[in-house]
Amino acid sequence: MDTSRRDFFRVAGGVAATGVLSGVFSQSASAQSTGPLTKHELPAPPYAYDALEPYIDTTTMELHHSKHHAAYVNGLNAVEAALAQARASGDYALTQYWTKRAAFNGGGHFLHSMFWKVMAPPNAGGGGEPSGELRKKIDRDFGSFDAFKKQFSAASAQVEGSGWGLLHYRPEDDRLVVLQAEDHHKLTVWGVWPILCVDVWEHAYYLKYQNKRSDYIDAWWNVVNWDQVSANLDALQPS
Numbered sequence: 001m002d003t004s005r006r007d008f009f010r011v012a013g014g015v016a017a018t019g020v021l022s023g024v025f026s027q028s029a030s031a032q033s034t035g036p037l038t039k040h041e042l043p044a045p046p047y048a049y050d051a052l053e054p055y056i057d058t059t060t061m062e063l064h065h066s067k068h069h070a071a072y073v074n075g076l077n078a079v080e081a082a083l084a085q086a087r088a089s090g091d092y093a094l095t096q097y098w099t100k101r102a103a104f105n106g107g108g109h110f111l112h113s114m115f116w117k118v119m120a121p122p123n124a125g126g127g128g129e130p131s132g133e134l135r136k137k138i139d140r141d142f143g144s145f146d147a148f149k150k151q152f153s154a155a156s157a158q159v160e161g162s163g164w165g166l167l168h169y170r171p172e173d174d175r176l177v178v179l180q181a182e183d184h185h186k187l188t189v190w191g192v193w194p195i196l197c198v199d200v201w202e203h204a205y206y207l208k209y210q211n212k213r214s215d216y217i218d219a220w221w222n223v224v225n226w227d228q229v230s231a232n233l234d235a236l237q238p239s
Contacts, residue, residue: 034084040109042066042073045116052121055219057208065116068203072108072184079105107184111164115199118232120225130226134233141176149221152178152198157214162201165217167229168192169236195232196224 045065050058079101086092120126129145130138142148155178156165163182170177170192181187198220205216 034087037077037080037084040073040076042070043113043116047121047124051124052119052126052223055122055222056119056205060203060205060207063207064199064204065112068201069109069112072105072112075101075105076109103185104183107181107188111181111184111194111197112199114194114232115197118196118225118228119220119223120228122222125225125227126223127221128226130230132230133237134226134230137174137176137233148176148178152196153214153217153221155180156198156200156217159200163187165198165200166194167196168194169233171236193236195236196229 042065045061049061049065052061079098082098083095083102086095086098129135135145138145138148142151152165152167159165159180159182161182163180163186164184166179166181168177168179168189169175172191176195177192179187179189179192198217200213200217202211205213209216209219
């Protein structure tokens with residue numbers, strides 16, 4: 001992996017992981033026979049649960065982070081342990097199932113880790129409009145910030161079922177593109193890197209906004225951390 005992409009994962013997602021996961025193998029399985037496993041960990045948000053009020057309520061933040069995100073972390077650890085067990089036993093009958101679960105839980109862990117970081121309290125950097133190179137690219141690729149915001153909001157509101165609205169950087173032609181993801185991984189496009197995401201699963205907004213997803217998205221713009229989004233973009237630029 002080149003330095004820029006390694007920096008991107010460090011800056012953007014900050015996905016917490018430590019060492020080799022132990023205590024998950026049977027006696028027949030070991031790191032020597034299956035390869036070492038990463039222990040994925042739940043990263044703490046860079047602010048208190050109540051810091052995004054009134055736009056995102058405290059109860060939703062606490063449940064979203066400590067229950068939903070934690071479930072994806074635990075799920076990813078369990079899936080990777082199950083795949084290691086399959087390698088140890090030579091039984092690959094459930095490989096398709098576990099591979100799908102790895103994509104689902106791994107996507108959930110990465111996107112949530114980014115989501116916490118691309119938000120900030122409204123009195124500490126959240127909201128407003130981007131500046132610098134990010135603003136130049138938005139104006140160039142979408143015509144204006146207002147046009148970008150309308151397209152991003154529409155894409156996010158129109159995700160079918162549960163999923164995410166995403167702003168990606170496409171290195172191939174140095175462009176920003178807006179995409180959707182259903183669940184955490186469906187509709188994934190290769191060759192692009194997310195730098196901004198909004199969670200539009202109902203658990204992200206239902207306690208405060210009920211079924212009014214568009215109202216939640218409108219409010220969410222007040223806590224977007226544009227400095228972090230700019231840092232995400234910068235980490236993907238040639239050095």
